[in-house]
Amino acid sequence: MAQVLEFKLPDLGEGLTEAEIVRWLVEVGDVVAIDQPVVEVETAKAMVEVPCPYGGVVTARFGEEGAELPVGAPLLTVAVGAAEGSSGSAPSPSPSSSSGSGTESSGGSGNVLVGYGTGAPAARRRRIRPDRLDRAVAEAPVSVAPVVAAPVAEVLVAEAPVHEGPVPVVSPLVRRLARQHDIDLRRLAGSGPDGLILRADVDRAIRTVEETAAAAQVQAPVAAVVAAPNGVAAASDAERIPLRGVRGAVADKLSRSRTEIPDATCWVDADATELMAVRAAMNAATGPSAGPKVSVLALLARICTAALARFPELNATVDTAAREIVRLPGVHLGFAAQTERGLVVPVVRDAHTRNAESIGAEIARLTELARTGKLSPAQLTGGTFTLNNYGVFGVDGSTPIINHPEAAMLGVGRIMPKPWVHQGELAVRQVVQLSLTFDHRVCDGGTAGGFLRYVADCVEQPAVLLRTL
Structure with missing residues (x-):
């Protein structure tokens, strides 16, 4: 006898409470295997495929594409047992409980973390004939309401x-x-x-x-016509764009940052000519010792980790409830990445233990995952300091907003030829503007200025960095 089991949107972790249905991967009447992805959802942090813990026949789906569902809401129902046998497919394990929870039935895999299945191969999609589907659902126990589409x-x-x-x-x-x-x-x-x-x-x-x-x-x-606060007339048919998904999460975090953190910004222009020459020499090396190409962002990231070792006050967060500054032991370096889904900040774990080549390889890997929308929530959280290279947009400077709950962010403008006094003479040099926004609760201007000056010194004289290698 078939049982109709209800699969609910699982707890996605990292404080996420809802997800938007992007694309259904199965139709009503399809036969699914245990841990087969059935729907693609977008959370505030990532786009992931949700595997179903049951094997059987899909009898109903809940929610259209574009709809938002809270954690615990029904995703679909699956007829387990007789429905598969009637179609000639391999039998799935019989659940010991008729509960609709994805974790209480022994007929499922028990997996609740999105994107982490048991590795069972996805079955070829089959469609059960309507008469057999109706009969299987009609014979199912009523412990879970057999809701058919x-x-x-x-x-x-x-x-x-x-x-x-x-x-x-x-x-x-x-x-x-x-x-x-x-x-x-x-x-x-x-x-x-x-x-x-x-x-x-x-x-x-x-x-x-x-x-x-x-x-x-x-x-x-x-x-x-409604008069706007600034006196500009706003048409009533103005376009309204929901703040949800990645953009909604970014909006919430930026608003919280500006509300809670008393930030200040300092900046300095630096001559990056020597840094660019060092990078060119690294990438021109040949032979067995030559490694992969090193990006400017990777060099700046390595400079940041060296600077944070000297100024650990900026690798911190503030516990507002306890009124305590919490200095963090390791550097998990976030870097801003613009994608089609919005701004995301992937995190390079344990950046303080990596060299420029290792950091560059990890940045490249995470950037590709960000571009394809495959970053997991874990890869987007836990940062302790953020590097923002907005120079790729062709701008010289900015006042970055701190990535809450971190204490600082370094912004980097474009590197371009400018007139510069070099060794007492006017010359054309590769100049970059560096901006540091910091939480004034964790340190004063002297510490922030010292950090930024050290970064600028490493940019202008890369040999300075050799002292910490």
């Missing part, structure tokens, strides 16, 4: 009959969603079996209410 009736919030007595709702999460949006469940016509109210019904009701309110606003005379 079906055309959803239009939800008429205003005209639907009022339910008497308890309202049948598929899960407490759906009930809470309705409560958060002031949706009266008694007036909803459920599209599930026996009038069961599904999340899709509540989502549709929410959209109906929002569209009605928007239409009323457009029809109102005052909605044609």
Whole structure:
């Protein structure tokens, strides 16, 4: 006999509480194997594929592409057992429990971390004939409601009959969603079996209410043109872009940084001619001792780790609750990377133990993962200091915003030929502007200035760095 098990969005870790459905990888009626990826979701930190802990037949999916789901919300239901046998596929392990949790049934893998399966090969997608699917679902125990995909009736919030007595709702999460949006469940016509109210019904009701309110606003005379605070007229049909996913996470972090951290910025121009010459010599080396090419960013990163060894005050964070400065033992160096999904900050772990070549290789690896949207949450968190090379955008300087909860960020402008007094004479040199934004609670200007001056000295005279190698 088949059992219909409900797979919920697992805890993604790193403090993440929700995810957006980017792309479904399976359809209703498909046969899935244990740990086969079934949906691609985007969190505030990464885009990942979610593996299903059950093997069986997909009987329903919850949420359309683009919808946001909280952790614990249903993703899909899977008929386990007889449904596979009826289609001639290999039998999957029989669950010992009919619970809908992805971690309570012995029929699943028990994996809850996104992207970490047991290595079982993904099965070839097959579709179960509708008559067999219906029969398998009909025979399933009722421990988990066998919700099958079906055309959803239009939800008429205003005209639907009022339910008497308890309202049948598929899960407490759906009930809470309705409560958060002031949706009266008694007036909803459920599209599930026996009038069961599904999340899709509540989502549709929410959209109906929002569209009605928007239409009323457009029809109102005052909605044609609204005077903005700066006196500029703003059209009522102005585009609204939701702050969610990576951009929403960045917005929250930047706002928190500016709210909590009393930051200050100091900057200096440096002659990078010698640094560029050293890099050219490194990359021109041939023979067995020649390694991979070294980037300017890798050299600057190595300079930062040397500077932090001299000025550990800046490799810190502030515990506001305890009113304590926490100096961190190791340097986990973040670097800003612009991607199609927005600004992300991958982290080079234990950068203080690496040389320029090792740091460069790790930066290249993480940059490629960022470009393809495959960075994991762990690779985007835990930084202690950030390096921001905004010179790639063709700008000379900036005042970086600290990557909360870190204590400082070094910004690097473009390196370009400029007039410069060199050895008492005017010459054309490769000049760069360096900016340090720091948390004034962890140190005073003398420490910040000393750090920045040391970085500039290493840029101008790379031999200075040899003392710390």
